[in-house]
Amino acid sequence: MKVLYFAWVRQKVGTAEEDVAPPEEVRDVAGLVGWLAGRSPGHAAAFADPRQVRAAVNQDFATPDHPVRAGDEVAFFPPVTGG
Amino acid sequence: MPATPTIRVQAEPFDVGAETAALQAGRTDVGGLASFLGICRADGGLAAMVLEHYPGMTERALTRIAEEACARWPLTGCTVIHRHGRLLPGDPIVLVLTASAHRVAALESCAFLIDWLKTKAPFWKREEFAGGGARWVEAKAEDDEAAARWAR
Numbered sequence: 100m101k102v103l104y105f106a107w108v109r110q111k112v113g114t115a116e117e118d119v120a121p122p123e124e125v126r127d128v129a130g131l132v133g134w135l136a137g138r139s140p141g142h143a144a145a146f147a148d149p150r151q152v153r154a155a156v157n158q159d160f161a162t163p164d165h166p167v168r169a170g171d172e173v174a175f176f177p178p179v180t181g182g
Numbered sequence: 183m184p185a186t187p188t189i190r191v192q193a194e195p196f197d198v199g200a201e202t203a204a205l206q207a208g209r210t211d212v213g214g215l216a217s218f219l220g221i222c223r224a225d226g227g228l229a230a231m232v233l234e235h236y237p238g239m240t241e242r243a244l245t246r247i248a249e250e251a252c253a254r255w256p257l258t259g260c261t262v263i264h265r266h267g268r269l270l271p272g273d274p275i276v277l278v279l280t281a282s283a284h285r286v287a288a289l290e291s292c293a294f295l296i297d298w299l300k301t302k303a304p305f306w307k308r309e310e311f312a313g314g315g316a317r318w319v320e321a322k323a324e325d326d327e328a329a330a331r332w333a334r
Contacts, residue, residue: 106234106306107318155304158239174236174304178321181233181264181305182220182276182296 100169102135104145105176108152111145120169128154129163131173145175153178187248187260191240193267196277205259205281212258214285216292218278224271229312233266233275236304240264243303251280251295255287262295264305294332301329 104112121134136146154161155174206212222231261279278295282288307319
């Protein structure tokens with residue numbers, strides 16, 4: 100599974116992209132957030148308040164209950180501020 | 183057949199005149215063209231604005247938003263160009279152009295596009311200040327409210 104980070108989420112995690120293989124119990128975005136938060140202090144800081152972090156699965160916005168599987172591209176970022 | 187939108191995500195500046203002309207080229211059914219040009223504002227000592235985006239998803243999201251506009255209003259064409267990278271005060275950031283036989287469709291769809299783009303396209307702005315500090319721009323509740331007025 101490819102995980103991408105943008106904006107301050109990327110800065111806190113300390114990387115823009117990583118390949119991960121979460122355990123089978125990780126079935127949705129919320130589960131992935133919980134698992135990723137345990138990977139490093141940077142990850143923990145990025146996901147300290149999950150309400151501040153938005154997600155996309157395979158380049159579509161996704162809610163915490165959206166399923167994730169091996170091979171997916173999952174991205175985490177703050178609420179968008181374009182325009 | 184709804185119009186096919188033109189979407190571009192680029193670091194380079196864009197030419198508003200050329201983009202406007204392109205929407206009229208070879209056709210005489212365009213009665214009105216509405217535009218929104220977003221410009222980098224120098225708030226509180228801002229020295230530069232750095233726009234980060236999600237390559238791939240950005241184009242996908244902008245295309246989806248523009249296709250929605252073309253489905254809701256009888257447009258003859260529509261163009262959305264959004265820049266990324268480091269921009270200075272006064273630099274253009276985003277261009278939305280909508281063309282239609284009549285003004286209401288052009289004006290309404292232009293407002294819809296910029297409202298949705300602000301809340302549904304994966305861009306993030308970081309402000310750099312003359313003193314050396316920097317901060318990520320926070321999403322605004324009024325942008326969510328502006329987008330929500332187009333909900334169906």
